[in-house]
Amino acid sequence: MISQEQLVQIRRELHQIPELGYEEVKTQRYLLEQIEQMNDEFLTIEKWETGIFVHVQGREPSRTIAYRADIDGLPIEEQTTYNGFRSVHHGAMHACGHDVHMTIALGVLSYFAENQPKWNHLFIFQPAEEGPGGAKQMLESEQLKKWWPDEMLALHIAPEYPVGTIATKPGLLFANTSELFIRLKGKGGHAAFPHTANDMVVAASHLVTQLQTIVARNVNPLDAGVVTIGVIKGGTKQNIIAETAVIEGTIRSRSIETMQTIKKRVEALVNGIEVGFECEASIDYGSNYCQVYNDEALTGTFIEFAERNESINLVICPEAMTGEDFGYFLEQIPGMMFWLGVDSEYGLHDARLEPNEKAIPFAVQTIIDYLIERENK
Numbered sequence: 058m059i060s061q062e063q064l065v066q067i068r069r070e071l072h073q074i075p076e077l078g079y080e081e082v083k084t085q086r087y088l089l090e091q092i093e094q095m096n097d098e099f100l101t102i103e104k105w106e107t108g109i110f111v112h113v114q115g116r117e118p119s120r121t122i123a124y125r126a127d128i129d130g131l132p133i134e135e136q137t138t139y140n141g142f143r144s145v146h147h148g149a150m151h152a153c154g155h156d157v158h159m160t161i162a163l164g165v166l167s168y169f170a171e172n173q174p175k176w177n178h179l180f181i182f183q184p185a186e187e188g189p190g191g192a193k194q195m196l197e198s199e200q201l202k203k204w205w206p207d208e209m210l211a212l213h214i215a216p217e218y219p220v221g222t223i224a225t226k227p228g229l230l231f232a233n234t235s236e237l238f239i240r241l242k243g244k245g246g247h248a249a250f251p252h253t254a255n256d257m258v259v260a261a262s263h264l265v266t267q268l269q270t271i272v273a274r275n276v277n278p279l280d281a282g283v284v285t286i287g288v289i290k291g292g293t294k295q296n297i298i299a300e301t302a303v304i305e306g307t308i309r310s311r312s313i314e315t316m317q318t319i320k321k322r323v324e325a326l327v328n329g330i331e332v333g334f335e336c337e338a339s340i341d342y343g344s345n346y347c348q349v350y351n352d353e354a355l356t357g358t359f360i361e362f363a364e365r366n367e368s369i370n371l372v373i374c375p376e377a378m379t380g381e382d383f384g385y386f387l388e389q390i391p392g393m394m395f396w397l398g399v400d401s402e403y404g405l406h407d408a409r410l411e412p413n414e415k416a417i418p419f420a421v422q423t424i425i426d427y428l429i430e431r432e433n434k
């Protein structure tokens with residue numbers, strides 16, 4: 058089994074090579090090198106795009122239990138205090154903890170490679186969680202057809218909780234999400250002659266402000282929604298009127314109905330900008346993820362295990378407006394996701410995120426103990 062020191066080393070090596078969705082070539086190679094060092098008696102390893110499936114043959118394979126780790130990084134320039142293991146891919150960073158997720162999965166897998174489980178296990182190293190999404194595509198793979206799991210488990214790091222904390226809840230855990238890409242096209246021109254042009258920086262500025270009214274004015278205050286604009290780009294030079302502008306964001310909701318309400322309002326407001334500013338506008342919703350909905354019975358089993366385990370500080374948490382395409386797995390396979398405390402001053406998607414590595418061996422041991430208990434009950 059991979060030792061605690063080796064786990065830290067692996068996490069640091071993975072941290073240095075973050076790659077965006079479906080570009081995880083080095084990551085896949087690194088993971089395969091680690092997996093190929095394990096006892097292969099019970100393992101079948103198959104690549105899928107830039108991801109990997111590892112099937113572990115059980116002793117009494119009446120069921121299959123899957124464990125999923127996402128493997129992609131984010132387009133962020135790292136600003137951690139790390140010395141000697143910062144990202145070597147400039148402009149990319151594991152700022153959502155997927156380096157930690159992968160390391161934990163390798164740790165758990167290395168234990169079951171040496172200690173044959175009772176049930177079959179399926180380890181899924183999934184590309185592109187941050188976008189455009191890999192879960193939906195993996196669900197249609199040959200590998201999932203032949204190794205279809207009966208239940209499924211995954212975790213996500215939580216910077217706000219101390220190490221030793223596991224937070225989860227039955228039912229809704231994460232929101233429905235939709236990406237949002239809006240393009241505006243008007244007429245560029247000389248800064249000194251605004252009456253001859255049609256300025257898309259001004260149009261985009263109005264639109265961003267109007268989009269912020271959707272949650273405030275169109276979503277029931279007892280429900281919840283998010284419209285976040287993360288990117289606004291337009292123009293080429295300070296004295297040139299911008300011909301085009303691009304607005305990029307994300308929409309979140311607790312229900313499908315609210316997602317539809319928000320999108321309808323986005324369309325109406327974009328249409329208003331088109332008319333009011335006499336420009337052309339287009340909307341693209343990019344990738345959409347369904348909610349993460351934890352199976353009540355399996356989450357109950359996990360909570361009961363965690364309550365009995367003195368090393369775990371269990372928190373029954375509220376749902377969050379984060380998104381995860383793990384929701385697609387849970388739409389078809391009963392399972393659950395939980396937050397793992399990693400005690401970082403800076404949060405997810407922050408260039409300064411520094412998860413506490415002590416959470417890695419804690420998570421590995423917790424998942425091994427849970428899986429053994431689960432299949433031997």
Ligand SMILES: CC(=O)N[C@@H](CCC[C@H](N)C(=O)O)C(=O)O
Pocket residue numbers: 153186187188213234235236306307308344346378379380381405
């Ligand atoms: C856990 C987490 O941070 N997940 C991401 C998922 C991204 C979904 C998609 N690309 C979008 O931006 O809508 C999140 O941002 O919640």
